[in-house]
Structures are given as C-alpha cells and as structure tokens.
Amino acid sequence: MTDDDTTSARGGLKPGKRPTINDVARIAAVSKKTVSRVINQSPFVREETRVRVNQVIEELGFTPDAQARGLAFRRSFLVGLIYDNPSPNYVVNMQQGVLDALRGSGLELVVHPCVRSSETLVADIRAFVERQKLFGVILPPSMSEDERVIEVLRELDCPYVRIASVSLDEAGSMLVTNDHLGAAEAGRHLADLGHSRIGFISGPALFRSSAVRGGGFREGLAEKGITLDDRYVAVGAYTFESGVEAAKTLLALDPPPTAIFTGNDEMALGVFKVARDMGLEIPRDLSVVGYDDLPMASRVWPNLTSVRLPIRDMGRMAAEKLLAPMRGLDPAKLNQPEVRPSLVVRDSATTL
Structure with missing residues (x-):
C-alpha cells in the first residue's frame, strides 16, 4: 500500500489519531453495526461488503476494542x-x-x-x-x-x-x-416379520418429526401391501409416561396389535412396562420397535430393536x-x- 493510498483510506483522520469503528464505518460507507458484524465474522454480511470493510480496517490499522466487539450479542464465546x-x-x-x-x-x-x-x-x-x-x-x-x-x-x-x-x-x-427413511425401514421390517395388525404411537403434534416419522412408517408398510389402520394409532408425547398410556389404549383393542412401532425409545419402554404388567412376553406375544436408538435400547431386556438416529x-x-x-x-x-x-x-x- 502506497503513502497516497494510506492518506486516501484514512479519510482525513488527524495524524496520530487512533481510528475508531465510526471511522471504519464512514470510510467504508456502511453502518457501525455492519462493521461490528464483519469484525465478529457474522455470516449475514455480503461478501463484497465484508471485503470492503476488511480492506478499510487493514488500511487504517484499526484494532477492535472490547466495546466494538461487544456490539455483537454473540461475542461472549x-x-x-x-x-x-x-x-x-x-x-x-x-x-x-x-x-x-x-x-x-x-x-x-x-x-x-x-x-x-x-x-x-x-x-x-x-x-x-x-x-x-x-x-x-x-x-x-x-x-x-x-x-x-x-x-x-x-x-x-x-x-x-x-x-x-x-x-x-x-x-x-x-x-x-x-426421519422418514428410518421410519419406513421400521415399517418394512415389521411387515417382513409377518405382522399386519400393527400399532403406532406417534409423538406430539407440535413436533414435525411426529408427522414425518408417521408418514415414513405408513410408506414402508404400503411398500409391503399393508395399510396402517387408524384405530391402531395413538398419540404420545415422546415421554415414558405417554408411552404407557398409549400402550394401554392399543393393547385394550379387540383384537390387539401384534406389533407396535413407537416414535421414540422413551415411549417404547412405556410399551415394555404395560406388556409386562399385562403378562405379555416381548417378543413372543408382542413385537416392539422404537426410534432414536438411545443407549437404553441395548440395556433393557429384551434389547430393543430401534431406528438409530446418530x-x-x-x-x-x-x-x-x-x-x-x-x-x-x-x-x-x-x-x-x-x-x-x-x-x-x-x-x-x-x-x-
């Protein structure tokens, strides 16, 4: 950078005056907030603006102080x-x-x-x-x-x-x-095991994953020629307790499902509890498949078949x-x- 370039970039700064964030903003023709975003490497700055501001910072020899860095909320590390x-x-x-x-x-x-x-x-x-x-x-x-x-x-x-x-x-x-890919695989697996009267315990409606996993499960069953009967669908809340209540509802049906797929592992364990309380043996009397494959899946007995989400x-x-x-x-x-x-x-x- 030549002396003329320095004089131009300094934009009339007095000799010996330490450049400020306001000087950078004025010379780069941007707001002080934009300078702060560039300093803090925000992704919400256009590349051409970032380049221009960084050039002015370099030419002025500007060093951000704590106050300037504090203009961005996220600088607490x-x-x-x-x-x-x-x-x-x-x-x-x-x-x-x-x-x-x-x-x-x-x-x-x-x-x-x-x-x-x-x-x-x-x-x-x-x-x-x-x-x-x-x-x-x-x-x-x-x-x-x-x-x-x-x-x-x-x-x-x-x-x-x-x-x-x-x-x-x-x-x-x-x-x-x-999520739909894993749920579809669970559907195909239960169908391949010969189950057709299958229960499904979904998560809460507030979670998009509830609908996505439910849709994927239906698709997997449909590939095997099986339609999920709405009578065998219960809504849970992704909690153990909700799995218990949903399992009670499904297993009280006449006839009850021979298999249940749950939207997560917590609810699958709720199914385990209800089956045990009713004297049912898993998997002889009831097959269960969960979702997430949390560490608990391999620590319960029998070990839980589950869709692994990493x-x-x-x-x-x-x-x-x-x-x-x-x-x-x-x-x-x-x-x-x-x-x-x-x-x-x-x-x-x-x-x-």
Whole structure:
C-alpha cells in the first residue's frame, strides 16, 4: 500500500489519531453495526461488503476494542443449545456431540430448556440471547421448527443452526435428519416379520418429526401391501409416561396389535412396562420397535430393536456448521456426511 493510498483510506483522520469503528464505518460507507458484524465474522454480511470493510480496517490499522466487539450479542464465546424436548437421553446425547465440536475452540456450551407452548417463549429467548451475548445457537427439534424463534435470532444477528427432520432453511443453517427413511425401514421390517395388525404411537403434534416419522412408517408398510389402520394409532408425547398410556389404549383393542412401532425409545419402554404388567412376553406375544436408538435400547431386556438416529453426531455436525465462518469456511459447503437413520435389529421384534 502506497503513502497516497494510506492518506486516501484514512479519510482525513488527524495524524496520530487512533481510528475508531465510526471511522471504519464512514470510510467504508456502511453502518457501525455492519462493521461490528464483519469484525465478529457474522455470516449475514455480503461478501463484497465484508471485503470492503476488511480492506478499510487493514488500511487504517484499526484494532477492535472490547466495546466494538461487544456490539455483537454473540461475542461472549458461548454457544446456546435451546431446546424443548421431553427426552432427557436425547438432550444429553445432543450436548455431548456439541461439546465434541467445541473442544479446543475456546467456546463453551450453555443450555436453555424452555417450553415451546409458553406465551412468553419468544421474549424469553430474546432475553437469553441478549443476556448471554451468544456466539451462536443450536436448535434441536421442535424448537428448530418455530419460525418466531428464527425471526428473533435473525433480528439479533445471532447465527444459528437448525436440526430438523426436513429442510426448513438455507443449507448453511440446516442439518436435516431424514426421519422418514428410518421410519419406513421400521415399517418394512415389521411387515417382513409377518405382522399386519400393527400399532403406532406417534409423538406430539407440535413436533414435525411426529408427522414425518408417521408418514415414513405408513410408506414402508404400503411398500409391503399393508395399510396402517387408524384405530391402531395413538398419540404420545415422546415421554415414558405417554408411552404407557398409549400402550394401554392399543393393547385394550379387540383384537390387539401384534406389533407396535413407537416414535421414540422413551415411549417404547412405556410399551415394555404395560406388556409386562399385562403378562405379555416381548417378543413372543408382542413385537416392539422404537426410534432414536438411545443407549437404553441395548440395556433393557429384551434389547430393543430401534431406528438409530446418530444424535451425538448430529450435535457435533450442527456445532461444526456454527463454527465454520469463524474458521474461514462456508457452512453450506462443509464436507459432512448425510444424516441417514438405520434400523438396528435386536431382540424385541420377531416373526409372527
């Protein structure tokens, strides 16, 4: 850079005066907030603007101070995991995956459980993000499916990654879990075992995965010429207790199902309890297939056949997307494997 270039870039700054964020904004012809976004490597800045601002910063020799860095909410070096999930095992596995990715990055994880149906949900999340000055946010389902939350994060210029059963956003902000594939495999498996009178316990309507897994299960059965009878469908809440209540309903039918597929493993264990209380032996009298393949699936007896969703890996991959801009990478182009559920066959389902 020549002396003339320096004089031009400094835009009339007095000799010896330390350049400020206001000077950078004025010379680059952008707002102070945009400069702050560039400083903090926000993905929500056009590349041409980022280049222009960085050029001015370099030419001025501008060094961001704590106040300038604080203009971005996320500069506390905290990553938020905001969730509304009734399965503690799911949440713990997700946390472990996020921590795997954060290790060595200088960032820490802070968790924020909430109730999506709460009237104060949006205000609570806004306050949490502002109070913690989050670097970014990871949203598992069903929080990832709430567009009101996404709107708040965008307004606060807080990067996020959504984990959901289907794509809801741009590739750089999404991790798609393809839940329908695993549920379809469960349907085909039970049909191949000779079952046709099959029960299904779905998750709550608030979770998109409930509908996606239910649709995939019906598709898998249909491939084998079987139609899921609506009488054998019960709605759960992804909790052990709801699995108990739903199983009582299904097993009281005349005739009862010979097999039950549940939307997650927590509810499958509820089915186990009801079967035992009724004197039924799994899998001799009732076959059971779950979803998620949490560690508990291989610790109960009989071991639970379940659709494996790599939850820990999903947490890690979501966090890696969040960290990508900080590492000079495009999160939409990360070389990450596609999340594909797969059926893990154990002892809880057998031939009719």
